Amino acid sequence: MSYRDYVIAAYAVFAIVLAWDFIAPRLDVRRQLRTAKLRAARAAARPDINELRRAPSE
């Protein structure tokens, strides 16, 4: 008797779980770097409160 379907199902589970294990951390790294980039962009757009300047005269 051939158990081909059981073998295919088992190997498919193996492939799917390992594919998730491969992709998930890479997406996480990409997300962390994107978050860092957005944080840097927000910080750059914020006015520097350490710098004191006169208001432009009217």
Place this chain on the structure above:
Amino acid sequence: MHPLVRWFHQLGSPPYFDRFAARWAPVAHGLGVLVMAYGLWAALFQVPADYQQGDSFRILYIHVPSAWMSMFVFGLMAFYAAIALIWRIKLCEILAMACAPIGAAFTVITLATGSIWGKPMWGTWWDWDPRLTTELILLFLYFGVIGLYNAIEDRRSAARAAGLLAIVGVALLPVIRYSVVWWNSLHQGQTISLFGKSHMDPSMLPPLFAMIIATKLWFIGSLLMRARADNLRREAGKDWVLRLAGGAPERAR
């Protein structure tokens, strides 16, 4: 200072570890895939079918290496957690917590492939057999470690609490290992022994050894990648992370 000791100290530096992980994770994954490709090809097409179990025995080539990995990774996680608790090494906390999802993935594979193998051989998908039940408890322990680590906001406190659970959970490993000896079990006894005599035809062994090596290499790649992600999360806001992300460091403005 000895170069190996210096390298070990350097590895504790978050930016250095990030570069190390980014460089070596793809190498480990690539080697793992190569060895796995040979192992899977030989397991499916080269080795002869078992005279009793027929082709269903081919599930062994993914089930057994995954089962070994599920226990090996838990032991390693507890080892890193112990180092992190004793010497407060941040990198070991990160590595311990990076082990948990990988170990859980291998445990899921073990349980699922065992269940699929069990249906044609035992006539049932599941049985509350000592080996199956203890392996399921191992999966719950992995979920416990992952859940605890994510439930506490402070990363270092979270890693210490989850690490403690990992250390306590190590007591389960010998129970899983000897469950087929201590209790009357539906699960077969030990067939393969790395150092003793294996109850398996020698022609069936090479793909198994290939898969054992392949899963180890795969684990190294995944561990480095997951540790890198956690390292970046913990270091978010530091200049080196901003530079790496392509944003200008705040202090450089």
